[in-house]
Amino acid sequence: xxxxRCFGGVMLLCLAGCGGGGGGDAMTPAQIDGQxxxxxxxxxxxxxxxGRASYDGYMRAALPTGEDxxxxxxxxxxxxxxxxxxxxxxxxxxASGFEAQDGVPLAxxxxxxxxxxxxGTDSSAAYSFDADLDGTLSGGGESYTIDASLDGEFVGQTQxxxxxxxxxxxxxxxGLDIFDGTFAATxxxx
Numbered sequence: 001x002x003x004x005r006c007f008g009g010v011m012l013l014c015l016a017g018c019g020g021g022g023g024g025d026a027m028t029p030a031q032i033d034g035q036x037x038x039x040x041x042x043x044x045x046x047x048x049x050x051g052r053a054s055y056d057g058y059m060r061a062a063l064p065t066g067e068d069x070x071x072x073x074x075x076x077x078x079x080x081x082x083x084x085x086x087x088x089x090x091x092x093x094x095a096s097g098f099e100a101q102d103g104v105p106l107a108x109x110x111x112x113x114x115x116x117x118x119x120g121t122d123s124s125a126a127y128s129f130d131a132d133l134d135g136t137l138s139g140g141g142e143s144y145t146i147d148a149s150l151d152g153e154f155v156g157q158t159q160x161x162x163x164x165x166x167x168x169x170x171x172x173x174x175g176l177d178i179f180d181g182t183f184a185a186t187x188x189x190x
Contacts (some may be wrong), residue, residue, distance in 0.1 A: 029058045029075065032184050036161045042154035044121045044128040050085040055162050057185025059095040063137070063144060065104060069174045074098040078185050080112065080162060091115020091131045095183075098137055110135035110146055127151040127164055144172040148179050161186045 027035070059078045062071040080093035096109035115131030133148040148168020155161040163184040170179035 026056065026077070027186065029060070029184070032057050032161070032186055035186055036155050036163060036184055039155045039161065040157075041123045042128070042156060042159050044117075044119045044123055044154075047117060047119055047128070047154060047159065048084040052084065053082045053159060054188040054190075055080040055082070055093075055185035056188055057162075057183065059110075059166060059181060059183040061098070061166060061179060061181030063098075063106070063170065063179070064172060064174060064177050065100070065106070065139065065142070065144070069177075072100045072102075074100045074106065074181075076110075078183050080185055082115075082117075082159075084117070088116075089114055090117050091129055093131075095133070098139075104139040106137040106139040106144070108135060108137040110137070110148075112150055115150075123153060128153050129162075129164075133166055133168065142173050144170050146170050146179050150183065152183065159187065 057078045059076045061074050063074055064071050066072045076095040076098040078093065078095045080091060082091050084090065091112065092115060093112040094109045098106035110133050112131045112133055115129060117129045121128045130149055130151045133146065133150045135146055137144045137146065146168065148166055150164065150166050152162050152164025155163060161184065164182070166179070166181045166183060168179045170177050
């Protein structure tokens with residue numbers, strides 16, 4: 001399922017900010033955005049057909065965990081493993097360590113599975129990969145079940161980064177709601 005690229009870049013820029021979830025030598029979201037900014041989207045037709053790549057970065061998502069169901073922005077650590085030569089399940093990974101500046105941290109992780117790369121995509125109209133994004137997050141005595149997708153693009157001639165959107169459904173204490181956000185990650189040197 002490919003999602004049209006209507007507002008991905010705008011959301012990504014609007015949501016750029018300071019670091020969150022991780023620690024150590026990990027790059028902050030602002031550093032990742034700075035490294036990716038200005039780079040062209042990788043031509044889907046020229047993506048490798050063999051080899052692997054790993055990406056580390058962040059995911060931002062809005063969840064209705066605030067008072068009276070107010071949406072709170074969360075920042076999580078994101079890891080992706082890409083197998084350019086696989087016939088299926090080309091992209092896997094996870095998002096974990098969901099934290100909010102003034103909110104309750106959320107335990108759990110979202111699994112990224114069943115990823116597919118679309119080499120025939122027009123990169124000006126649609127993303128070049130997608131994957132399932134599912135799992136349960138919990139905090140403050142509440143649980144939130146996510147059933148979503150991750151839609152993105154490779155950046156740079158040698159796929160030095162990835163970025164895109166997350167969108168889907170979230171079922172929580174107040175019932176069904178929207179789960180949406182953005183992600184970005186840079187390639188881990190091998």
